[in-house]
Amino acid sequence: MTVVIAVPSSLDDLTFESVLDQLAPHPADAKVIVDARHSTFATPYGLTALLTLAQTRAEKAEFLPPENPDTVSYWARAGFFRHAEELFDVRGHVPRPRSSGESDVLLEVTPVTRSDDVHGVVERIQERAASILLNKLHLESRATMGFAMTLSEACQNIVEHAGRGGWVMVQAYNYRRRLGGRFVVVIAVCDAGVGFRSSLESGQRRPLTDRWDDAVALEAAVVNGVSRYGDAGRGQGLKGIRGYVHRWEGKLSVRSGSARIALIPNWDDDVPRRENLAFFPGAQLQITIPEKVSAAA
């Protein structure tokens, strides 16, 4: 039997749950068609999570690209199809971006497997991120360095903990749904690795609590800074990310297994903790930094 998974017209971290809900009843070796024909918008989380989904399939899934020419063109410029063509059987013709240097995407979908990949990401992002953060988001110059540090630490979680490669993408856009058109910069880092719970278990770092599940593991790692390594210096990366997000009134969400936790700013009405979600391997992280508005505005 072939299962058709309908990709929502607007694909982001929350609507991606509908993709996982559709997929959950079926085994990993089920024949799957991922139907994105009616998609017209995707965040970095949406695109990187789709690639991550492909990594979890025992049998290569088919992929039907968006029919909207602007959408499929953007997904191509974002580097999505460059990687999707290796992981999916992509049906039909998809446009080829002329060169990666001409992309309007802050950081195209980029694989992260080794620590050298993190170096490459940091080197590529800094100049363009500085311009966006200063001129579009109106943040202070010190936000630029923190942004690169945050991106570096988020990517390192894949290298250090996931056990397999993942993806990162960064983009800036008008956030109409929540912020009345204010600019945001969004980092998405997704992998289909072992996830937070298994990572902590592998290092014998489970907290001394009777309850132990994905939500508790996420809270231990993201909120309390517990790492699978006993080294006293560990856990500072996620702590640093939290500090950066808080300082610039941003939002952080991390999904792993069947749970998701979020650090929520005033401008958003997400819930801090979701449990009993459809199981999905690995960890999927999103950071949203909004445009700063003056107190008088």
Next chain:
Amino acid sequence: MTRIDVGSVLRHSANLPFSDLVTRPTGAAVRRCIQTELAALSEGDVALLDFSRIGMMDYSCADEVVAKLLIALAGQDAHSGYIVFHGITDAHLEAIETVLDHHGLALVVQFADGGARLVGSVTDDERAIWETVYARGAVATNHEPAERARILESLVQRRLLRHDGVAYAPLGPVQ
């Protein structure tokens, strides 16, 4: 005074064609190279760790390069040399201050004009006494009240000051 160019260590000794200090493996490789150079110092020598050619530094790398280096240096079996940091900018400071605070460590940053600043986890009294030593150039070990002598000795143990004959002295100035 031995100068160690961390940018050069990153590019050549650690064999990485980058200017940013990011990731733990990179930090560990750079630290090992630096420790090899420090091992060649004579007892009491001061090494200048120059970050002028380093772009940005993330928390993981700061932990590997800065914190673990200071922890090793403070260890009983460590070589009895001293380190001052040079070329530290705002691009490095956030990560460095975070890891120093995490481990309860402190370090001395030396500026090009000879001025110096204590960075990291120190009490107000420790900072005040450290600044006095740097302002005077040296403080005699005798005639100090007990509490002040204890703090001075603690600053030496943490390698933020050094003994110079019968005086407590700054780690610099750097030539």
